[in-house]
Amino acid sequence: MDFNLTEEQQMLQDMLSRLVRDHYSFEKRMSHYASQEGYSTAFWQQLAEQGLTGVPIDEAYGGFGGGGVENMLLMKELGRGLCLEPVLASQIFAAGLLQQLGNKEQKEKILPLVASGELKLAAALTETNSHYSLQHVACRARQQGDTWFLSGQKSVVVGGASADLLLVSARTAGEQGDPEGISLFLVEPWAKGVTRNAYPCIDGPRACDLLLDEVMVGRGGVLGKPGQVFTTLQYQQERAAAAACAEALGSMEEAFTLTLDYLKTRQQFGQPIGKFQALQHRMADMRGELELATSMTLLAASLADHPPSDERSRKLAASRFIITRAARFIAEQAIQLHGGIGMTWEYALAHHAKRLVMLSHHLGDEDTHLQRFADLLKAS
Secondary structure, three states: OOOOOOOOHHHOOOOOOOOHHHHHHHHHHHHHHOHHHHHHHHHHHHHHHHOHOOOOOHHOOOOOOOHHHHHHHHHHHHHHHHOOHHEEEEEHHHHHHHHHHHHHHHHHHHOOOOOOOOOEEEEOOOOOOOOOOOOOOOOEEEEEEEEEEEEEEEEEOOOOOOOEEEEEEEEOOOOOOOOOEEEEEEEEOOOOOOEEEEEOOOOOOOOEEEEEEEEEEEEHHHEOOOOHHHHHHHHHHHHHHHHHOOOHHHHHHHHHHHHHHHHHEEEEOOOOOHOOOOHHHHHHHHHHHHHHHHHHHHHHHHOOOOOOHHHHHHHHHHHHHHHHHHHHHHHHHHHHHHHHHOOOOOOHHHHHHHHHHOOOOOOOOOHHHHHHHHHHHHOO
């Protein structure tokens, strides 16, 4: 297998690296976190002007037409800079759902605005006590003529606080826990009956909880065939999870570099602490986990856009499990090797550690992916 980037992919990576390095210092990141929006509108505009918000969007709708590898390059550099902009939630996950499920009119109307950065999306799929399961949907949608009425709650909608359009899953048939009977709807966050309670997450990005009270959605607001979207939700969540692996990898690499630099400069007993053999062994363990995570991120990126299959899902679950474990290990070891300074709010490492821990729970935690891998292994 050829692991070399194409010339176009290398240019994309170099552009992203320079953009994050030159315009997203840690100090600026902290300022963006404290702002009303919770991210940098100026940096989002820079991403849009350079066509980077369109990387995951099909060329037919003004995007770059990137696949799993391009998404990996995008998210890895954003992860390295701890960027707060909702690229994963909007451009990859929610836009992926729209590209797969939307009809011609819906895609032509919405996707060009998403690609240009003018419109942000968010997928509202999780509910209280759903525990990462996309089929545990209690939110209901009832049909009256050509109009649907949605009622229920959605929890921790990452990117939902700044979204201009929400993709909401609701049950149109069956009972909670059934994979069949789940539909997906386009909901405007300012529509009558929608209450959006926004808050910052502990690791930086913003999310919201949704309360839906008889929210009206017309026929043009239904994505895909009513009651038959579960497999697409699962497929696109796996694509988003592969991109989240890349974000975690970028953050892990930066945490490793910060730790190595610290061991080279921190003096104790008249010499850098990096000369102590016990600490060298711990850095070697971190490096081993980082190399394994790099390999599995490449695997996830190469599989992300493959057609749905148990084999694809099984390998993606394995990748996510290994990267989740590596992320937690590197975060914990980096804190231990730094000592107290590693936990200070003013130091970037503490924020990388928090982000890595929270990414290990985003779109499924370690146990969830291990169980899915085991179930698919038995099925084969």
